[in-house]
Amino acid sequence: MQERVNVYVGISLGTYNTVIAISDREGDSHVIANNDGEHKTPLYIGITKDHEEEEGHEEEVVFGSQAKIQSAYNSGNTVVKFKDYLGITEKEAQDAAIEKESKSVFCKLQRLATTGELGYTINGKEYTVYQIMKEYIDNLYKVVTKYIGETKKIAGVAISVPSYFNSKQREQMQQLCKELDIPNAQLVDEQTAGIVSSTRGQKLLAADKEYTKNVLVVNVGGTKTAVSIYTVGELVSEIGTVVTDKVSGEEFDKVLTNYLHKQPPTSTRATIKLQHSVENAKHTLSLSTTAHCFVEALDNGVDFSANITRVRFDLLSAKLYTQLIDTIDTLLQSYSYNRSEIDSIVLLGGSCKIPKLANRVKALFPYASVSTATSSQNADSGSGSGKGKSHSIECDEAIAIGSSKLAAYNDHNPAISARSSPSYPIGLKLADSLFHPLVPRNSPLPFVKKFSFAIPKNGANHHFAVCKGSLYQPPHSESDDEDDSAEDNSSAPRYVPDSSAPLIAEFSVPSSSDSDTDNVDLTVFISSSGKLEFKVACNDQDISL
Structure with missing residues (x-):
């Protein structure tokens, strides 16, 4: 009997739609169609009763596209957007959720009289959000098993969850996977899955060992938008996230x-x-x-x-575009990043396929590469001005593809997570109050990055000092309130050289006496144990330190 081939499943659970992808052990991934031949499965559950049958006959449950189609005629028995309310147990949070959904045209969210949990009453019967979610995931899993057939075996499943999911919500998601006997089920963050989706092959992030990147992830969901900064090298590490419901x-x-x-x-x-x-x-x-x-x-x-x-x-939609840009700027300022420090952009969610929205984000970072693209961009991927190129992964499929790759990767390797990392930035001291970051704080180790800059050819030695950075908050002035439209806010926090800490390293680069400039390449390496090393070359000639 021929041995069954292992496959790995990634499920991207959105607010209104779900996408499923499968990956093999080599990391080749693709999105699969559901029973209706569609790549997207609506997050709809409909419950109907067959009136032709005798009293007491079990209700019929439909999900996905079939539930969405019948929702206009069976709205009171159709449940939508239930994922976000899984695992909400605090009374205040339940009250807020019920108030938010009070104007829904579908089955109303409520606190069930028998259990006190959030749920729905359909045909006089109570259903908790947990039960609805379990029914939906079970149907998705049946779609996958039918698709792969008898010659393949599901070796692992990764389900994406948004960054704002709390520990209780994650616990309930893991619990229902256990009850459904889903093999090697794990939860992955949407942003991490989106980043991993652009990698190729089983090695995933290992291909980027020579270059640690700062990645901006813009995830526009059905009801919320999460904007995050990650450092990506051998590992993925989250620097910070800002969530808003003003853009969705x-x-x-x-x-x-x-x-x-x-x-x-x-x-x-x-x-x-x-x-x-x-x-x-x-x-x-x-x-x-x-x-x-x-x-x-x-x-x-x-x-x-x-x-x-x-x-x-x-x-x-101009106001929504502007609100998104403001959210990105808030994130950058909160974690003291400049736009020029972003090396790559990952766009996630169907709304990121709106050309104007994607172009507004790209315009902020003209030299950053873009790791996801809309269908119209896929046709000419790799061409253009050369400022930044796009890969061909669709914004609304990237999370599912990345999740399937993580399922395969984590089955053979330790889970991708941050190891030890510096709690302060490391950079060049250009003046007493002028700091140029080289290693962002919270960067995962090991860290490797190469920097290039020019020095004048004046025959002199150019001295450089490497130091720690400390966060400086300029005093607030009334003039800052009068010009909120300015791009650079003088009162925004920034990093300056840490005067209380000794210099980490010093080196000099001699320049020639010719005209023009010399090109200097500085490579920074920090080992997993925290050992810091530098390599300096001028005009491709190594300089000993």
């Missing part, structure tokens, strides 16, 4: 709905039908310059039809 897929939908249909529909069925049509129009605008929104018999038997151009959509 829902907010883009609202902008489009308010423009296309000025008056709210008069019925729940019409509201849902319009919502689905608007979603399709938004997706079309990511690929085309115009979109048509049509709903048959929307209100009182009257058809609805409207057109919108991408230019108009961008004008309507």
Whole structure:
């Protein structure tokens, strides 16, 4: 009997859609289709009762695309957006969630009378969020087993969770995987999976040992956006994350709905039908310059039809784009990073396929590479101005692909996590109050990075000092409040040389007496044990230290 081939599954659980990918041991990954032939499975669960059967007959449960299709006619028994409410046990948090979902056109979230947990009442029967989530994951797992057939075996499953998931939510997700007997189930952060998705082969991050990068991850979800900074080399380490609910897929939908249909529909069925049509129009605008929104018999038997151009959509969404840029700047300032220190950008989520949104983010970092791309960019990937190139992984598929790779990697290697790391930045002391960072704080070890700069050819020795950095908060002045639009805020915290600590290293680079400049290459290496080493070369000639 032929031995079954191991495959590894990655599941990207979004707010409204799920994507499944599988990976083999060599790291080759691809997204698979569900039973309806689609790459996206809506996060919908519908429960109906077969009235033709006798009393007491079990209800029929439909999920994914089938549940979404019937939701307009069975809204009261359709559950949507339940992932975010898994594991919420605190009364205040439950009250906030119930209030947030009170205007939903679908089955209302509530605190169940029998258990006190969050859940739903359908056909007089109570369902906890945990039960709904378990039913959904079980159906996803059945899709995977049907797809791989008898010749392959699932050796591991990685399910992505957002950065804002707390420990209780993660525990419940792990518990339901255990109850469903999902083999080697593990949870991975969405941002980490997105970063890993752009790697090639089983070695994953090992290919980047020669260059430690600062990566900005922009993850625009259905209800929230998380923006993070990671350092990526042999390992992945999170520097910091900022989460906002002011930019999301829902907010883009609202902008489009308010423009296309000025008056709210008069019925729940019409509201849902319009919502689905608007979603399709938004997706079309990511690929085309115009979109048509049509709903048959929307209100009182009257058809609805409207057109919108991408230019108009961008004008309507301008505030959302600006809010996203502000969130990115808040993250950079909070962790004392300059835009020039970002080496790579990872765009995640379907809304990042909106060309204007992606271009606004890229414009902030013109020399950073982009690790995910929209479908329209895939056609000419690798061409362009040369400032930064894009890989061909879709924004809304990257997390699933990265999750499948992590499932394969973690089955054969220790989990990707940060080892010891410096709690302070290391850099060049250019003046008493001027610090140029070389090694960001919290960088995972080992750390390797190469820097290049020019010095004037004046025949003199140029002296360099390496030191620790300390965070300096300039005093606040009234003039800062008067000019909030300025890009560089003089009162923002920044790193300066730490005068209380001795210099870490010093070296001199001799220059020639010719005209123009000399090129200096400085390579910084920190071993896993924390040993710091430097290598300096001038015009490709090594200089002893």
